[in-house]
Amino acid sequence: MHPDRLRWNARYETTPPDFVPHPFAAEALRAGIPDGRVLEFACGRSGTALAFAEAGRDVVAVDVSDLALGQLAEEASRRGLRVECVLADAHAYQPEGEFALVMAIRFWDPDVYATACQAVASGGLVQWEALADPGGGRWRVRPGELSARLPEGFLVLSEQTASDASRLTARRVR
Numbered sequence: 001m002h003p004d005r006l007r008w009n010a011r012y013e014t015t016p017p018d019f020v021p022h023p024f025a026a027e028a029l030r031a032g033i034p035d036g037r038v039l040e041f042a043c044g045r046s047g048t049a050l051a052f053a054e055a056g057r058d059v060v061a062v063d064v065s066d067l068a069l070g071q072l073a074e075e076a077s078r079r080g081l082r083v084e085c086v087l088a089d090a091h092a093y094q095p096e097g098e099f100a101l102v103m104a105i106r107f108w109d110p111d112v113y114a115t116a117c118q119a120v121a122s123g124g125l126v127q128w129e130a131l132a133d134p135g136g137g138r139w140r141v142r143p144g145e146l147s148a149r150l151p152e153g154f155l156v157l158s159e160q161t162a163s164d165a166s167r168l169t170a171r172r173v174r
């Protein structure tokens with residue numbers, strides 16, 4: 001079994017989900033996104049994925065934890081929503097087609113970030129939140145790293161760097 005699955009299943013087994021949407025959902029809806037699907041990497045039990053499904057979007061939610069995805073799918077079904085839950089290692093997952101919005105919350109991997117940016121349709125958004133550390137590291141971004149790693153053709157709409165986390169919203173303009 002994937003080591004990340006073991007680690008995260010152990011956490012999800014013992015903590016109840018709250019399904020609270022991240023502020024990214026409201027920010028994206030305020031900023032505007034084109035028609036199209038939403039993709040969330042490392043979604044966990046994502047209230048944000050549910051919020052986009054509630055807003056009428058087709059949502060693809062990817063995570064390595066079958067337990068988290070099971071809980072998310074169950075909540076989606078309880079609300080009469082559909083979220084496509086994909087059990088995959090984010091490093092291996094290759095998005096099919098383009099998405100109006102690609103996001104991840106509290107997850108960091110530079111290669112996955114690059115894949116995510118590539119999957120954003122013209123006019124669409126990438127939204128990313130990662131734990132931060134001035135020295136960077138395997139799981140953390142350095143201040144300003146999210147915008148520095150954007151490929152050409154993205155315009156930063158907002159970037160916040162606190163001592164513990166960095167958060168970015170950027171639009172693909174070409």
Ligand SMILES: C[S@@+](CC[C@H](N)C(=O)[O-])C[C@H]1O[C@@H](n2cnc3c(N)ncnc32)[C@H](O)[C@@H]1O
Pocket residue numbers: 004008041042043044045046062063064065068088089090091104105106107
């Ligand atoms: C800090 S949690 C964040 C979960 C969710 N985004 C949130 O904000 O509540 C990190 C998530 O990344 C997932 N994860 C860890 N390694 C992963 C991998 N290699 N591929 C896909 N998901 C992974 C975990 O299962 C977990 O759901």
